[in-house]
Amino acid sequence: MQRKSLAILFLATLASGATVPSHEPAALTPEERAAMREISASDLRARLSFLASDLLEGRDTPSPGLDIAAEYIASEFRRAGLEPGGNGGYFQIANFNLLTPVKDGFSLRITTPNGVTSANPNEVSFSTTQAIDLHHATVVKLDISTPETVAKLKPEDLRDRLVLMQAPHRGMKGLEAAFQLVGNSQPALLVLAGAGGMRISGNARLVDPAAPRGPIGFPPMLRTMSKDFSKLYDSLPNGVTSATADLHIAAPLSKPVQLKNVIGILRGSDPHLKKTCVIVTAHYDHIGMKPADDAKAGADRIYNGANDDGSGTDSVMELAKAFASLKPHPRRSIVFMTFFGEEKGELGSAFYGRHPVFPLEDTVADLNLEQVGRTDSTNGPQVNTASLTGFGYSTVSDTLVRAGSLTGIRVYKDPTASDAYFSRSDNQALADTGVPAHTLCVAYDYPDYHGLGDEWPKIDYNNMARVDRMVAVALLRMANSPEAPHWNPREPKAARYLKAWDHIHDVSTR
Ligand SMILES: [Zn+2]
Incomplete structure (x- = not known):
């Protein structure tokens, strides 16, 4: 079908009298x-x-x-x-x-049969375009170590849920597949646990008010270095879990x-x-x-x-x-x-x-x-x-x-x-x-x-x-x-x- 459409175009070009060279100069x-x-x-x-x-x-x-x-x-x-x-x-x-995150009133608690993991506001950074409130939302673990582990999940599994993954390092084999999967679904929040080697983006977000989702459609993201969240990640099975999340993130400050x-x-x-x-x-x-306050800044x-x-x-x-x-x-x-x-x-x-x-x-x-x-x-x-x-x-x-x-x-x-x-x-x-x-x-x-x-x-x-x-x-x-x-x-x-x-x-x- 698309070949036919090209053929139509070429015929139109010829009909308009333009010459089509068969080769570029040798x-x-x-x-x-x-x-x-x-x-x-x-x-x-x-x-x-x-x-x-x-x-x-x-x-x-x-x-x-x-x-x-x-x-x-x-x-x-x-x-x-x-x-x-x-x-x-x-x-x-x-x-x-330019949207800058507001930490006032922040809270994140994840409940599993074994207990509750809470995030300390001082140990998180996040970026979002609007306020987020979750009550007993389903937690999904996304294992990005290989394309096969990522392929176990479908976009519907992530939609409107809290998705927990490891902070990515370059070279993680499932990264490309995870990027696609997250781009095709709309998680309520992506939580990156642990210290990753890759810089994903700054916390402030730039948004065109006429196209607020942006070209890549990144979901709201939160990053935490807390060991409790790394332990939580390790303890959960890959995929949709029985853990639930309660979250409040305030609306960001907006500056033109x-x-x-x-x-x-x-x-x-x-x-x-x-x-x-x-x-x-x-x-x-x-x-x-x-940043000047980065621990590794020289x-x-x-x-x-x-x-x-x-x-x-x-x-x-x-x-x-x-x-x-x-x-x-x-x-x-x-x-x-x-x-x-x-x-x-x-x-x-x-x-x-x-x-x-x-x-x-x-x-x-x-x-x-x-x-x-x-x-x-x-x-x-x-x-x-x-x-x-x-x-x-x-x-x-x-x-x-x-x-x-x-x-x-x-x-x-x-x-x-x-x-x-x-x-x-x-x-x-x-x-x-x-x-x-x-x-x-x-x-x-x-x-x-x-x-x-x-x-x-x-x-x-x-x-x-x-x-x-x-x-x-x-x-x-x-x-x-x-x-x-x-x-x-x-x-x-x-x-x-x-x-x-x-x-x-x-x-x-x-
Ligand atoms: Zn470049």
């Missing part, structure tokens, strides 16, 4: 070479040394450091001569509320905050294609600073986020500079965009999906850049390589592989990470709207991931420049070809995105 074109020459390792290093400097205090959303980064990105778009793409110059303003996506447009040169666009994106936020408390995702943000600016120098401009318009709030749940990209600058049906692809600077992957050195998430989900992969073969970069599918990471960055929000959207990275994981040591001197700038040149070629090909990228109708994992694509293009699926 060699690099003079225009592609010109764009590649503009990309320099020293410019990348110069910019990133500022963006990831201590001055910006880890670019938390929201924070003064994030606002400085936004101004800096806007100034670079201005230097390149891009058209402002926001509703406030280069800024797309998003009015959110203004957030910004930064958007610059390079208008296309083709009279017809310029109303369509290719977008290239990265998130300019990171996770801020380790002299350096700043999460600089040089690779995550200073490197992608820097690359977006470098590509803007390179493409703006081309005369004439590429045929389609190119939108350069950096998002706020990725680390808080892909907030900026989801906001853009709700408020696109170009109509979504005229947006032919999004290439999102993440972690393109570090080559010291935990899987071994990654020099002259790049990986794409959702590899094969759309024809964007083919364009990148060809651009890679012309520029000496091996663009590959990681056997596990390519699919697993599709939802873990800002491409997801665009894909959900139907736009073919992927994330390109050099290292999925590296030693300082979300650590204090993700600093700008550790980036391999020469490799980053080579990868960005390859990306430039791929973007130019998508911007110049009258044939737009499309989702792969033979890939089951892309089916929901193809359906969304059909929806925005008004293609009947019958």
Whole structure:
């Protein structure tokens, strides 16, 4: 059915007189070479040394450091001569509320046949968008140690109940499955017991009043380091238990905050294609600073986020500079965009999906850049390589592989990470709207991931420049070809995105 819908589109394209090239150029074109020459390792290093400097205090959303980064990105778009793409110059303003938890009156008691476990307010942190009251609610234990233990539970088992799990460590095998399960159900509260190694999110929550559930739909969460709760967790059987919960959490304090996506447009040169666009994106936020009262806080408390995702943000600016120098401009318009709030749940990209600058049906692809600077992957050195998430989900992969073969970069599918990471960055929000959207990275994981040591001197700038040149070629090909990228109708994992694509293009699926 969806193949038929694509066929209809192609026929419509032919009927309108557009030519559809069967192949992209076999060699690099003079225009592609010109764009590649503009990309320099020293410019990348110069910019990133500022963006990831201590001055910006880890670019938390929201924070003064994030606002400085936004101004800096806007100034670079201005230097390149891009058209402002926001509703406030280069800024797309998003009015959110910052919700801060209130501990007054907090109580949590879990009753089992063996007794009662109570939470001390001083030993918990929680985040919620509203007050919660539970009376004798069923307690469900979610064992995330393996996908099999997670698979024993269905979304209905969790809905409106108190779900008790261990605080996750990276590498727990059932984490991905648990993430999906929790996303598909609506627990009343997720309680994380014990000291986990992974930072899940800050306690304050950012909410768009127009879309309060947020893109990921995280349930209210409570974390406790209390040994009593770890013991309780150990004592319960996996799944729905006979334990019950009584809980009161007060409504959070709400404060309005203004957030910004930064958007610059390079208008296309083709009279017809310029109303369509290719977008290239990265998130300019990171996770801020380790709290001063953190027991493990040392002299350096700043999460600089040089690779995550200073490197992608820097690359977006470098590509803007390179493409703006081309005369004439590429045929389609190119939108350069950096998002706020990725680390808080892909907030900026989801906001853009709700408020696109170009109509979504005229947006032919999004290439999102993440972690393109570090080559010291935990899987071994990654020099002259790049990986794409959702590899094969759309024809964007083919364009990148060809651009890679012309520029000496091996663009590959990681056997596990390519699919697993599709939802873990800002491409997801665009894909959900139907736009073919992927994330390109050099290292999925590296030693300082979300650590204090993700600093700008550790980036391999020469490799980053080579990868960005390859990306430039791929973007130019998508911007110049009258044939737009499309989702792969033979890939089951892309089916929901193809359906969304059909929806925005008004293609009947019958
Ligand atoms: Zn990131």
